[in-house]
Amino acid sequence: KDIDARELHRAIQLVLDDGECFDQRISKFISYNSRAKDVNLDASLTSKELEILKLICHQWSNTEIKEKLFISEATLLSHKQNIKRKTEAKNILGFMVYAIAKGYVELSELLKAKSD
Numbered sequence: 001k002d003i004d005a006r007e008l009h010r011a012i013q014l015v016l017d018d019g020e021c022f023d024q025r026i027s028k029f030i031s032y033n034s035r036a037k038d039v040n041l042d043a044s045l046t047s048k049e050l051e052i053l054k055l056i057c058h059q060w061s062n063t064e065i066k067e068k069l070f071i072s073e074a075t076l077l078s079h080k081q082n083i084k085r086k087t088e089a090k091n092i093l094g095f096m097v098y099a100i101a102k103g104y105v106e107l108s109e110l111l112k113a114k115s116d
Helices: 005-016 024-032 034-038 047-057 062-069 073-087 092-101 107-115
Strands: none
Touching (some): 047 073
16 A cells, blocks of 8 residues: 555566565565466457456446446356456456556556545
């Protein structure tokens, strides 16, 4: 929470590049979620899956996503399962790693949105 945005961005980039991160707070968080860096960066998502992925990264709830996109719970869950299967993400952190690595969302954009 009190980490500088540039430091967090650098730490995530180092982990994605198979580097090391020496800040203990970041190291503990990334190592706890170390499987997130094993996402399939070659995965291709449909436009709807990509739209949902971006909303998830921006911390939209299922209810908010369903209302915005005019889709049912079953449809949303199906899209989320497809994203998970295609990207091989194990959790939301994996979704975020994939989205940031592919350039679909910017880490600075996510950090700015939460600090405003």
